[in-house]
Amino acid sequence: AQSVAQPEDQVNVAEGNPLTVKCTYSVSGNPYLFWYVQYPNRGLQFLLKYITGDNLVKGSYGFEAEFNKSQTSFHLKKPSALVSDSALYFCAVRVRMDSSYKLIFGSGTRLLVRP
Amino acid sequence: NAGVTQTPKFRVLKTGQSMTLLCAQDMNHEYMYWYRQDPGMGLRLIHYSVGEGTTAKGEVPDGYNVSRLKKQNFLLGLESAAPSQTSVYFCASSYMGPGQGATNPYNEQFFGPGTRLTVL
Numbered sequence: 001a002q003s004v005a006q007p008e009d010q011v012n013v014a015e016g017n018p019l020t021v022k023c024t025y026s027v028s029g030n031p032y033l034f035w036y037v038q039y040p041n042r043g044l045q046f047l048l049k050y051i052t053g054d055n056l057v058k059g060s061y062g063f064e065a066e067f068n069k070s071q072t073s074f075h076l077k078k079p080s081a082l083v084s085d086s087a088l089y090f091c092a093v094r095v096r097m098d099s100s101y102k103l104i105f106g107s108g109t110r111l112l113v114r115p
Numbered sequence: 116n117a118g119v120t121q122t123p124k125f126r127v128l129k130t131g132q133s134m135t136l137l138c139a140q141d142m143n144h145e146y147m148y149w150y151r152q153d154p155g156m157g158l159r160l161i162h163y164s165v166g167e168g169t170t171a172k173g174e175v176p177d178g179y180n181v182s183r184l185k186k187q188n189f190l191l192g193l194e195s196a197a198p199s200q201t202s203v204y205f206c207a208s209s210y211m212g213p214g215q216g217a218t219n220p221y222n223e224q225f226f227g228p229g230t231r232l233t234v235l
Contacts, residue, residue: 009155034223043119043205043226044158090157102173103224105157 002027002095006106013081013113021076021109023091032094033074034103035065039087047089050074061085081113117141119227121206127233128196136191136230138206146209147189148173148224149181151202158205164189196234204230 004025013019025031032051036044048059055067065076076089091106119140128134138147145166150158160173164183178200180192189208193200207224 036226041228043207043228044224045226046223049223097173102160102163105159107155107157 002093002104004091004093004104004106006089006091006109008109009107010110010112013111015083015113015115016080019078019081019085019111019113021089021091021111023074023076023106025072025074025091025093027093027095031067031072031074033065033067034092034094035059035063035074035076036090036092036105037061037087038090038108044090047076081111083113083115086111086113119206119208119225121204121227121230123230124228125231127235128193129235130197132196133192133194134196134232135193136204136206136232138189138191138208138227139187140189140206140208140225141187142208142210142225143186144208144210144225145186146211146224147183148207148209149179149189149191150205150207151175151200152205152229153202161191161204196232198234200232201234202232204232 034049035047037047038044047063048057050057050067058064063078067074088108088110090108092103094101095104122137148163149161152158159175161179162173162181164170167186170181182190206227209224
């Protein structure tokens with residue numbers, strides 16, 4: 001079955017330290033992968049996506065993600081975390097649905113950046 | 116430019132009652148989606164629409180109906196609410212679907228702020 005997994009419910013980091021939020025996927029064919037962020041009481045906001053090309057994708061707010069085909073992973077990273085990065089992060093993968101496509105979302109990882 | 120808006124923001128229903136959630140977007144997007152978000156389960160697609168007058172089922176369509184009479188609006192209806200439908204509902208829209216022109220920068224989905232629904 002095609003799926004995406006976020007193995008960590010919560011990630012805790014200190015402000016200024018690097019952060020990583022993990023995502024692994026299982027799809028047939030070439031994966032199209034996305035990261036979204038959700039702040040409290042808000043909808044999801046697009047951060048970045050991988051379609052093809054460079055394995056390191058840069059996105060909004062200083063985030064980047066590394067696509068690793070051999071490990072079927074698409075981990076979200078940031079060199080220096082900010083307290084304002086604290087939010088819920090979702091990884092998503094595009095999968096086939098009937099004659100179209102849909103996004104399958106992971107269960108989400110809560111990032112807590114402490115001052 | 117308001118983006119994607121949803122009404123109402125909160126609602127409490129009794130089992131068996133009906134209601135309609137309204138989603139509106141002012142970005143002239145063709146595609147619109149309804150998701151539900153439940154703890155530990157991420158977002159699951161309920162129904163979606165690829166254009167005015169069209170709708171299609173997603174992953175969890177049972178108990179819901181939708182209509183897309185106008186391009187800018189996508190309505191989600193619950194005919195007879197059940198406690199299992201307690202959730203946060205998100206509407207989203209995109210210029211193109213996630214399978215069209217995947218390298219196109221306009222195929223990201225834009226989300227509304229959500230509607231928190233409780234069914235007692």
